Amino acid sequence: MPSPVTPSASSTPVATPSPSLTPTTTPTAKPTQTASSSPSQPAKPAADKRKGRQLDKPYTVDGVIVVSKAHRVSATYGPPHPTGPYHLDATAARALAKMTAAAKKAGVRIVVRSGYRSYATQKAVYSRALRNYPSEASAKAYNAPPGASEHQTGLSMDLWDGVTWSLPMANTATGKWLHKHCHTYGFILRYPKGKQKITGYNYEPWHFRYVGVDVASQFPTSNTLTLEEFLGLA
Numbered sequence: 001m002p003s004p005v006t007p008s009a010s011s012t013p014v015a016t017p018s019p020s021l022t023p024t025t026t027p028t029a030k031p032t033q034t035a036s037s038s039p040s041q042p043a044k045p046a047a048d049k050r051k052g053r054q055l056d057k058p059y060t061v062d063g064v065i066v067v068s069k070a071h072r073v074s075a076t077y078g079p080p081h082p083t084g085p086y087h088l089d090a091t092a093a094r095a096l097a098k099m100t101a102a103a104k105k106a107g108v109r110i111v112v113r114s115g116y117r118s119y120a121t122q123k124a125v126y127s128r129a130l131r132n133y134p135s136e137a138s139a140k141a142y143n144a145p146p147g148a149s150e151h152q153t154g155l156s157m158d159l160w161d162g163v164t165w166s167l168p169m170a171n172t173a174t175g176k177w178l179h180k181h182c183h184t185y186g187f188i189l190r191y192p193k194g195k196q197k198i199t200g201y202n203y204e205p206w207h208f209r210y211v212g213v214d215v216a217s218q219f220p221t222s223n224t225l226t227l228e229e230f231l232g233l234a
């Protein structure tokens with residue numbers, strides 16, 4: 001998640017958040033609504049009690065890796081099979097190549113702005129953000145401290161058209177295409193609008209996370225569901 005707000009680029013329009021557009025639906029059914037069948041409330045995942053060397057491996061729920069401010073990893077953790085110029089996880093890289101090719105066919109250009117980031121790189125990114133952002137709060141709303149960045153998994157990437165960055169990216173042909181089709185290729189929009197309290201991050205229309213087609217296809221294409229909610233962590 002590199003700087004969405006570049007202090008020097010004052011021409012970058014600031015999109016107005018529209019919380020009213022965000023439906024407050026929850027995937028959990030109320031037990032009272034289904035008297036005959038058991039409620040579809042997901043089982044509460046096991047608590048993350050990792051510490052010390054256990055942080056060399058990420059926290060997972062049903063095989064899905066979760067790296068966030070609440071579920072951190074050590075400096076030694078990284079994708080087991082990094083590949084290509086962005087050192088992405090091999091499976092994620094293949095899915096991205098497929099998605100990029102499909103977009104190209106539709107006349108849409110997908111460019112990777114950021115892929116895998118090591119703990120050390122993230123440390124530098126974070127310090128720079130704390131120095132350059134207008135406030136500490138805004139720096140932390142868009143940037144993960146080292147060990148808390150999903151980019152360290154090699155499963156995440158920041159995508160754009162190579163021209164329009166930050167929040168306006170959402171309204172580019174690339175942003176619109178990705179938001180509509182990413183699930184087909186196994187990706188989800190990881191930090192949806194209005195879910196800051198759950199994800200720990202502001203809306204990031206550019207940050208995509210590979211979770212595989214099985215999981216991604218269960219996400220609404222409206223991009224209103226977080227991974228935390230899906231896994232029963234929120």
Ligand SMILES: [Zn+2]
Pocket residue numbers: 001002114151156157158206207208
């Ligand atoms: Zn990112």
